[in-house]
Amino acid sequence: MLKIIKGIFWMVMIQANLAQAKISTEKFNVQEVISPKGVKAWLIEEHSVPNLTLTFKVRGGSAFDPADKEGLAAWASSLLDQGAGALDYQAFNEKVENLAAGIVFGVNQDAFHGSLRTITANRTAVFSLLKSCLFEPRFDEEAMERIRQQMIVALKHKRENPHARVHEYFMSEVFKGHPYARSGDGTETSLKSLTKADAQNYLKNMLSKETIMIGVAGDITASELSKLLDDLFGDLPPKSGFQPLQSVEPKIDGQIHTLKEEKRPQTASIFGHKGLPRKDPDYYAAQVLTHILGGGTFSAHLMKEVRTKRGLTYGISTHFDHKKAADLFVGMVSTDNGRFDETVRVVKKVWKDLSTKGPTAEEVEETKKFLTGSYDLEFNNTGSMASVLVTSQEFDLGKDHLNKRNDYIRKVTLEDIKRILPKVLDPSKLTFVAFGNPQYKTSEKVS
Amino acid sequence: MKALFNKFLGVITMVSGISCSLNTAEAGVFNPEVFELKNGLKTIVVPNKRSRNAVYVMLWFPRGGADEIKGKSGLAHFLEHLMFRGTHKIGPGEYDSMINSYGGSNNAFTSYDYTAYQVKISKERLPEILSLEADRMCKRKKGQGLKIIDKVFVPEKKVVLEEMSTRIDNSPHGYFDQKIREKLFPGHPYGIPLIGHRKEVEALKHEDAMAFYNHYYGPEEAILILEGNLTRNDVEPLVKKYFDNIPANPIVKREWPNFSEIKEPFIKVEHPFAEQPRFARYYQAPCFKTASSQDIVALEVLEYILGSGEISRLYKKLVIETKLAVMVGTSFHSGGYAAGLFYIQAVPNQGISLEQVDKAISDVVTQFQKEGMTDAELMRVKNKLLADSIYARDGISNGAMAFGHTLAVGGKIDDVEKWPEYVKAVTKEDVLKVANQVFLASKSVTGYLMPQGAK
Numbered sequence: 001m002l003k004i005i006k007g008i009f010w011m012v013m014i015q016a017n018l019a020q021a022k023i024s025t026e027k028f029n030v031q032e033v034i035s036p037k038g039v040k041a042w043l044i045e046e047h048s049v050p051n052l053t054l055t056f057k058v059r060g061g062s063a064f065d066p067a068d069k070e071g072l073a074a075w076a077s078s079l080l081d082q083g084a085g086a087l088d089y090q091a092f093n094e095k096v097e098n099l100a101a102g103i104v105f106g107v108n109q110d111a112f113h114g115s116l117r118t119i120t121a122n123r124t125a126v127f128s129l130l131k132s133c134l135f136e137p138r139f140d141e142e143a144m145e146r147i148r149q150q151m152i153v154a155l156k157h158k159r160e161n162p163h164a165r166v167h168e169y170f171m172s173e174v175f176k177g178h179p180y181a182r183s184g185d186g187t188e189t190s191l192k193s194l195t196k197a198d199a200q201n202y203l204k205n206m207l208s209k210e211t212i213m214i215g216v217a218g219d220i221t222a223s224e225l226s227k228l229l230d231d232l233f234g235d236l237p238p239k240s241g242f243q244p245l246q247s248v249e250p251k252i253d254g255q256i257h258t259l260k261e262e263k264r265p266q267t268a269s270i271f272g273h274k275g276l277p278r279k280d281p282d283y284y285a286a287q288v289l290t291h292i293l294g295g296g297t298f299s300a301h302l303m304k305e306v307r308t309k310r311g312l313t314y315g316i317s318t319h320f321d322h323k324k325a326a327d328l329f330v331g332m333v334s335t336d337n338g339r340f341d342e343t344v345r346v347v348k349k350v351w352k353d354l355s356t357k358g359p360t361a362e363e364v365e366e367t368k369k370f371l372t373g374s375y376d377l378e379f380n381n382t383g384s385m386a387s388v389l390v391t392s393q394e395f396d397l398g399k400d401h402l403n404k405r406n407d408y409i410r411k412v413t414l415e416d417i418k419r420i421l422p423k424v425l426d427p428s429k430l431t432f433v434a435f436g437n438p439q440y441k442t443s444e445k446v447s
Numbered sequence: 448m449k450a451l452f453n454k455f456l457g458v459i460t461m462v463s464g465i466s467c468s469l470n471t472a473e474a475g476v477f478n479p480e481v482f483e484l485k486n487g488l489k490t491i492v493v494p495n496k497r498s499r500n501a502v503y504v505m506l507w508f509p510r511g512g513a514d515e516i517k518g519k520s521g522l523a524h525f526l527e528h529l530m531f532r533g534t535h536k537i538g539p540g541e542y543d544s545m546i547n548s549y550g551g552s553n554n555a556f557t558s559y560d561y562t563a564y565q566v567k568i569s570k571e572r573l574p575e576i577l578s579l580e581a582d583r584m585c586k587r588k589k590g591q592g593l594k595i596i597d598k599v600f601v602p603e604k605k606v607v608l609e610e611m612s613t614r615i616d617n618s619p620h621g622y623f624d625q626k627i628r629e630k631l632f633p634g635h636p637y638g639i640p641l642i643g644h645r646k647e648v649e650a651l652k653h654e655d656a657m658a659f660y661n662h663y664y665g666p667e668e669a670i671l672i673l674e675g676n677l678t679r680n681d682v683e684p685l686v687k688k689y690f691d692n693i694p695a696n697p698i699v700k701r702e703w704p705n706f707s708e709i710k711e712p713f714i715k716v717e718h719p720f721a722e723q724p725r726f727a728r729y730y731q732a733p734c735f736k737t738a739s740s741q742d743i744v745a746l747e748v749l750e751y752i753l754g755s756g757e758i759s760r761l762y763k764k765l766v767i768e769t770k771l772a773v774m775v776g777t778s779f780h781s782g783g784y785a786a787g788l789f790y791i792q793a794v795p796n797q798g799i800s801l802e803q804v805d806k807a808i809s810d811v812v813t814q815f816q817k818e819g820m821t822d823a824e825l826m827r828v829k830n831k832l833l834a835d836s837i838y839a840r841d842g843i844s845n846g847a848m849a850f851g852h853t854l855a856v857g858g859k860i861d862d863v864e865k866w867p868e869y870v871k872a873v874t875k876e877d878v879l880k881v882a883n884q885v886f887l888a889s890k891s892v893t894g895y896l897m898p899q900g901a902k
Contacts, residue, residue, distance in 0.1 A: 026499055026500060046497060048496035048497050049496075049497055049837060049840045049841050050837060051837055051838060051841050053841075089757075089767070090758060090763075093756070093757050093758040094758060094827065097756065097758065097827050097828075097830070097831050098826075098827055098830055098831075099830075100830055100831050100833070100834030100835070117838070119834050119837050119838075142767070146766065146767070146770070146773075149770070149773055149796060149797070150773040150774070152797065153723060153773045153774075153794060153796070153797065154773075156722040156723040157722070157723055157794075159722045160618075160619050160620075160720050160721060160722050160723070161618075162617055218841075263719045263720070264617060264720070265612050265616045265617055266609070266612045266613060266616070266617050297543060297544075297547045297552075298531075298540055298543035298544065298547075299540070299543065299544045299547055304540075307602075307606055308539075308540065308599075308602065309602060310602055310605075311601070311602030311603065311604065311605025311606045311608075311609070312605070312609070313606070313609055314606055314609045314610040314613055334609070334612075334613055334617075335609065336609065336612065366544070366547070366548050369547075369548045369549070369550060370547045370548060370549075370550055371550075372550060373548075373549055373550010373551065373569060374550040374551070374552060375550070376500060376501075376550060376569060377500070377501040377550055377551070377552075377567055377568070377569060379499070380495075380497055380498045380499060380501055380842060380843040381497065381841045381842040381843070382497075382841055383841075
């Protein structure tokens with residue numbers, strides 16, 4: 001960064017900067033609300049706009065789909081807003097729109113998640129609508145068939161999309177034999193086998209007071225929330241019907257795995273190896289290090305070498321993927337088929353160089369400034385505030401994580417990073433999974 | 448099924464990294480403060496408490512792909528990329544690294560009608576950001592502003608060509624959209640691919656980018672928007688300090704041809720990676736230049752009643768009742784200077800032909816034109832749209848986006864600010880009137896996307 005301070009122009013700027021460089025970091029007041037029936041939620045009150053968001057997460061995603069019933073969690077969760085209690089599909093949707101509510105459900109491999117947004121005036125009615133979705137879904141015949149059909153057609157759409165294809169192939173290679181290897185979207189055969197009893201059973205197993213994590217942000221006080229929480233989740237069953245998944249070692253072999261589709265003009269690739277667990281004591285040092293490698297900003301080594309210098313791609317970045325039963329460190333890139341070989345060579349070299357030489361002291365300081373500064377700028381809407389409260393519960397980071405996180409980053413030193421290099425980056429294990437028609441000379445595994 | 452629904456739709460006008468809705472439907476009353484410098488630069492300050500210490504800075508140049516000269520397609524978007532690659536004062540990459548060192552993030556996007564640059568930054572860093580933006584604004588003086596060197600021009604062009612592969616060649620949907628626009632706006636720049644024809648992008652030179660920059664990147668038409676916990680008093684001295692001395696360029700008049708007659712109202716498009724047929728019908732629609740603000744809002748209501756959400760007319764008929772489609776939706780974009788766009792898209796169910804879907808959609812539209820809507824429908828849509836003006840303030844960028852999209856194409860501050868009033872005032876007759884204006888066979892193109900070799 002020192003090289004940019006040049007000429008009168010910047011001198012003026014730097015002075016202005018010094019005059020005002022007192023950065024205010026307003027802390028969040030995160031409250032723990034426990035309702036009389038024992039439902040726990042974390043809350044950030046913010047009253048400047050009359051609305052709120054509630055999000056929650058519960059163990060029980062698509063990795064829990066029974067064998068031959070792939071797609072069950074996705075199908076069942078899609079059915080929850082298709083009619084509930086006395087309201088059929090039409091009446092339910094009319095009510096949602098009249099209340100201007102947003103009620104959304106979804107699943108990933110590990111968990112079911114839901115969110116509710118409402119304006120303050122309609123709060124009580126929207127909470128009770130969410131309750132009826134979870135406790136009295138109708139699973140009407142028409143809706144079950146319609147959603148099934150939509151999901152079957154969506155499978156074809158997915159086949160058109162190179163990113164979806166390479167991701168599915170990556171999971172199937174790296175987690176062969178584990179539920180993570182299966183697609184949560186199901187197959188035409190598995191989707192056709194799903195029944196109402198399956199959906200009811202899924203819901204019964206999934207909903208539990210034991211595994212639910214709730215975050216709320218916006219225009220509501222703790223005592224108001226406490227009452228609504230009791231109404232909404234007070235009668236959840238105490239225990240989850242889903243046991244935690246067994247940990248799994250990802251199959252990482254340092255090779256290139258290819259799924260060929262010859263006419264594709266580009267190769268989409270996911271690359272990476274094992275990642276550090278979220279609770280590892282070196283996690284924050286690893287965040288600084290991996291941001292320098294592939295944080296997605298233009299100063300990241302991968303972006304500089306692959307995009308800026310050589311024009312090999314529109315974008316390249318890496319991230320930790322923390323699953324409940326495995327931790328990965330992966331990146332993504334799309335490049336011309338004929339330049340895939342060069343891309344792989346450059347990525348490997350960048351990985352190796354950083355893992356042997358480490359970053360410079362200046363890079364570490366600049367990255368710490370970015371990571372702390374950008375964290376201070378996040379959380380400007382109730383959705384992102386509620387989500388981070390759920391994530392903090394999910395990884396057991398503490399109620400005050402939002403306020404403490406930047407201190408963890410600030411404490412990271414160049415020595416910490418040098419110490420953890422071999423623990424975080426392993427060029428010998430760097431594995432590429434590619435979809436398209438990649439041309440390369442390096443040893444390959446083709447399926 | 449909302450997530451699935453979103454996957455199918457998606458916005459297609461933007462070329463660069465972000466995608467966002469062109470629709471100003473989320474705008475409510477933001478209570479902005481506005482001032483203008485003598486060189487023409489307009490500044491809009493949007494107060495926003497929920498943003499805490501963050502400020503969203505947008506600089507809009509109301510020129511884009513439609514302002515390219517013939518044979519230079521893709522230039523506006525390419526220039527957008529080059530704007531991050533150095534000026535006479537700061538070297539390639541330093542713009543990004545400075546912003547990152549402040550914890551900020553930045554991006555940009557290009558449309559046919561405008562190019563916009565955005566930065567999220569902490570309030571204390573506003574002077575530095577305004578200084579950076581002023582530095583890369585065009586002053587038409589030697590040794591100032593954008594500097595393009597071979598070392599960045601050559602690889603950046605490759606980046607843009609890779610982006611083209613990702614967005615068009617490797618995407619049936621992107622390709623399909625481009626083909627329909629070509630037929631909908633024949634002889635007009637709106638019909639030329641925004642990201643450019645590959646051969647023309649390959650042939651672009653430094654001088655082309657500099658010429659576009661010199662014509663359109665001065666302060667005279669630019670709009671600076673600052674959203675955050677700020678007031679005009681906080682920012683006006685800063686804006687003056689950095690931008691006041693930049694001279695205005697003469698405004699280049701838009702010399703776009705009129706829309707020619709649509710010669711091919713129907714096309715079949717094949718794509719090697721299409722696995723699932725799709726239906727689309729695009730209509731040339733009114734925009735701020737050609738319609739009243741009340742009519743623009745009536746079109747938003749029409750879009751909603753006909754095809755937004757799961758109890759819209761089209762969804763109910765095609766997806767719920769007849770099972771001809773698994774998805775159908777409408778979208779209205781008022782955001783063009785010369786025209787808006789209204790489109791209907793659908794994905795047929797298995798075993799259903801595109802012709803069947805086409806006919807069913809036409810029937811619903813015709814029936815709507817005959818019968819109009821019910822009071823209950825109108826009430827429901829109004830409730831929903833009015834609540835959107837509250838939700839719009841739950842976030843840091845919605846105000847900036849709404850004002851930019853509106854003002855860059857000839858709309859006014861009040862089109863955003865008085866939006867709830869327009870919503871309240873819409874009548875069933877208004878909606879029917881705009882439906883009859885927009886649903887004209889002579890102003891539409893219907894496309895069928897088919898897997899390659901399919902009949």
